[in-house]
Amino acid sequence: MEFYKKILENNKKWVEEKLSVNPTYFARLAEGQQPPLLWIGCSDSRVPANEIIGAEPGEVFVHRNIANMVVHSDMNMLSVLDYAVNALKVQHVIVCGHYGCGGVKAAMGNSSIGIIDNWIRHIKDVYRLHKDELDAVENEKERFNRFVEINVREQVLDLAKTSIVQSAWKNGQKLHLHGWVYGLNSGYVTDLNVNFSSNEDLDEVYQLYFGK
Ligand SMILES: [Zn+2]
Incomplete structure (x- = not known):
């Protein structure tokens, strides 16, 4: 109380x-409001979007979930993204992961935690995609850190695959996607330099063509 x-x-x-x-x-x-930025971050209480980047109210539109995931069937994320891109016309979308992420850690293990297992599964899919690289990292802590970074990259890629982002690019809208990792024990963010600015940066199978 x-x-x-x-x-x-x-x-x-x-x-x-x-x-x-x-x-x-x-x-x-x-x-x-006319925020220039959409932040997609982890729900973790230690990673507060505004504070980390010194943003005032009105400067950042925020979506947070466990392990900063961009799940293409998540209506919540899609609605936030659509509103941010098409109504607010944000110019930047940052996916910000963080070292020590409990969601990513859970995805490395096999314990059932409950209904959250089904969310964590999306993170396990990322592990499977990058299994060779991750399994090759012998030190567990380093593997964990690497997985956090790879997961952010994959979520930025998933953002680029959405019809919302591809449509904005096709219309000539300025929209930059970024992948960051936040250090819980340092306070600093690292820019992973994951940059997509056109759907031509995507595997052909994901490229959408609009109109005739
Ligand atoms: Zn987290």
Whole structure:
């Protein structure tokens, strides 16, 4: 109960602080949003999107789930992506994974945790795709880190495969996809330099053609 009371108090303090600097702070925000960035990150409490990049309210549209997955049948993710790209016209989408990710760790093991097993399975699919590379890393911690990085790359690729992103590119919309990994013990992010800017960067089977 202490914690619960504290967060309500924190909210009041936060509002007062913001208003003391700028009396129209919330009135301005209420007018609308035009964030330049969509963040797809992990639900992990230690990876707060705004804080890490020093973003103010209004600057980043956020979607988070376990292990920052881009699952092509996930209506939640697709709706967020569609709104971000087609309504808000974001120019950047960042998939941000993090070292020490519990979801990725679970995907390396075989224990059943519950219904989440079915979500984790998507991460296991990534392992299977990169089994040779991952199995070759003998040190378990290094293999775990590598898997986190590979998973981010794969999710950026999955973003590029979506009809939403391909359609935006076809229409000449500026849309840059990025893959990052956040270090829980350093606070720094590493840009994995996974860059796609056209559907021609995709395997042919994934390329979509629009219209005639
Ligand atoms: Zn995580």
